[in-house]
Structures are given as C-alpha cells and as structure tokens.
Amino acid sequence: MDSILQVRQVSKTYGSRQVLHNVSFELGPGKIAGLLGSNGSGKSTMMKLIAGLAQPSAGSISVLDTPVGEESKLLVSFMPDRPLTEKWMKVGDALKFMRDFYPDFDPEKARRMLDFMTLSEKSKISSLSKGMNERLQLTLALSRRARLYMLDEPIGGVDPVARTKILNALMEFYEEDSTILISTHLVSDIERIFDEVIFIKEGEIILHSDVEELRLQRGKSIDELFREVYAEC
Numbered sequence: 001m002d003s004i005l006q007v008r009q010v011s012k013t014y015g016s017r018q019v020l021h022n023v024s025f026e027l028g029p030g031k032i033a034g035l036l037g038s039n040g041s042g043k044s045t046m047m048k049l050i051a052g053l054a055q056p057s058a059g060s061i062s063v064l065d066t067p068v069g070e071e072s073k074l075l076v077s078f079m080p081d082r083p084l085t086e087k088w089m090k091v092g093d094a095l096k097f098m099r100d101f102y103p104d105f106d107p108e109k110a111r112r113m114l115d116f117m118t119l120s121e122k123s124k125i126s127s128l129s130k131g132m133n134e135r136l137q138l139t140l141a142l143s144r145r146a147r148l149y150m151l152d153e154p155i156g157g158v159d160p161v162a163r164t165k166i167l168n169a170l171m172e173f174y175e176e177d178s179t180i181l182i183s184t185h186l187v188s189d190i191e192r193i194f195d196e197v198i199f200i201k202e203g204e205i206i207l208h209s210d211v212e213e214l215r216l217q218r219g220k221s222i223d224e225l226f227r228e229v230y231a232e233c
C-alpha cells in the first residue's frame with residue numbers, strides 16, 4: 001500500500017501527563033477514515049501532531065514520506081475544532097486570507113462550495129450560526145488542493161439538518177485520490193461515509209479496521225460497536 005500518512009510509535013506528554021501512548025497507524029490514498037473516541041481520548045492531540053502544530057514527545061510522523069514540519073504543512077489541510085478565522089472578517093475576507101496564505105487554495109472551488117452551503121461572501125463571520133460557521137470552516141479546509149485532509153469534529157454541536165448538509169458537502173467535494181481523517185464521537189450520523197475506522201481510547205489505538213470487514217465480522221454497526229467499547233468511559 002502506498003502510504004499517505006505514517007504514524008510510528010508516537011507518544012505525547014503534557015507535563016507529567018501522558019495523553020498518547022505509543023500510537024502507530026498508516027493511511028493509504030483515497031480513504032475516508034474516522035478517528036473515533038470519547039471526550040479526552042486524544043483525537044485532537046493526534047491531529048495537532050500530524051498537522052505539525054505540536055511536537056510528539058517520542059516517535060515520528062510523515063506525510064507522503066515527508067517528516068512532519070514546514071514542508072509537510074503544504075500537503076495537509078487541517079480543520080481544527082476551533083475556527084482559524086477572525087470574527088471581524090466577512091466570508092469573502094476569509095477566502096482572501098486563505099488564498100494569501102496557501103498557494104494551493106482554489107477560490108473557484110471555494111465559491112462552488114459556498115453556493116452549495118448557501119453561504120454568502122458578504123456575511124460577517126460573527127453573525128454566522130454555529131452550523132453555518134462549521135460549513136464555512138469545512139469549505140476553507142476542502143478548498144485547498146492537499147493530499148491529506150484532517151477534520152476535527154466537523155459536525156460537533158450542530159443540529160441534524162446541518163450535519164446532513166455538512167456530510168453531503170463532504171461527499172460532493174471530496175477529491176477521490178486524497179485521504180481524509182475525521183475525528184468524532186458522533187458516530188451514527190457519519191459512519192456511512194467511512195472506509196475505515198480507528199478507535200482511540202485513553203491515548204491508545206485499540207482497533208483499526210476496514211468498515212465493511214468490521215460490520216461483517218461483528219454483525220453490528222460501527223455506532224453499536226463504538227457504544228460497546230466506550231460504555232465504561
């Protein structure tokens with residue numbers, strides 16, 4: 001398998017607290033993978049390390065054989081769980097900001113996505129609802145021509161209608177040769193789009209599997225399995 005992402009024996013410690021324990025996994029091209037875990041299991045920390053926004057305490061990460069650093073940031077588009085945009089901006093300013101910052105940002109794709117999302121370039125970001133803001137952040141992240149997209153809780157805290165819209169946009173605008181890693185604990189809404197899932201519990205990977213194989217093997221939906229595994233958390 002050609003690997004897009006390689007995570008090798010990564011640990012992360014904050015002060016005296018170890019939040020990731022010897023994590024290893026790989027993702028191939030053209031996959032949508034779910035990074036699933038309950039609150040505090042280490043999903044955001046893992047994504048920040050892959051995005052190069054924090055350093056592992058041990059181990060190594062590479063994207064398309066490029067060790068995580070300045071160069072790998074050009075290959076990875078990251079939608080963090082908190083917006084990168086400033087509240088004073090209008091949606092159009094956010095597009096300009098992205099174009100100035102990232103040479104691979106595609107303004108045409110962003111405009112098509114904004115239409116799909118029923119978002120106007122003239123809207124002030126501070127006036128957007130949480131669901132609309134999530135739509136904007138997803139638009140900005142997916143409008144880069146990256147090889148790996150990472151979306152941290154893209155449907156967190158939004159209503160079911162907005163969730164469906166966000167997931168439909170993801171399927172509509174996803175480039176099929178790229179790879180997407182999506183963190184969430186809201187599994188039932190989103191499991192239909194995953195090719196594979198990674199379960200992370202207390203900073204350790206406890207399962208990494210193809211979704212179809214897992215459903216066949218266990219005779220359960222991913223959501224049912226998730227609820228079983230995290231029942232005691």
Ligand SMILES: Nc1ncnc2c1ncn2[C@@H]1O[C@H](COP(=O)(O)OP(=O)(O)OP(=O)(O)O)[C@@H](O)[C@H]1O
Nearest residue numbers: 014019037038039040041042043044045046081185
């Ligand atoms: N900068 C930090 N300093 C100290 N502890 C941190 C820091 N960032 C995260 N943690 C701790 O690391 C653990 C994992 O947090 P993380 O945000 O990665 O989990 P998560 O799975 O994304 O959770 P959630 O679903 O709640 O966002 C938590 O116990 C958190 O308190």
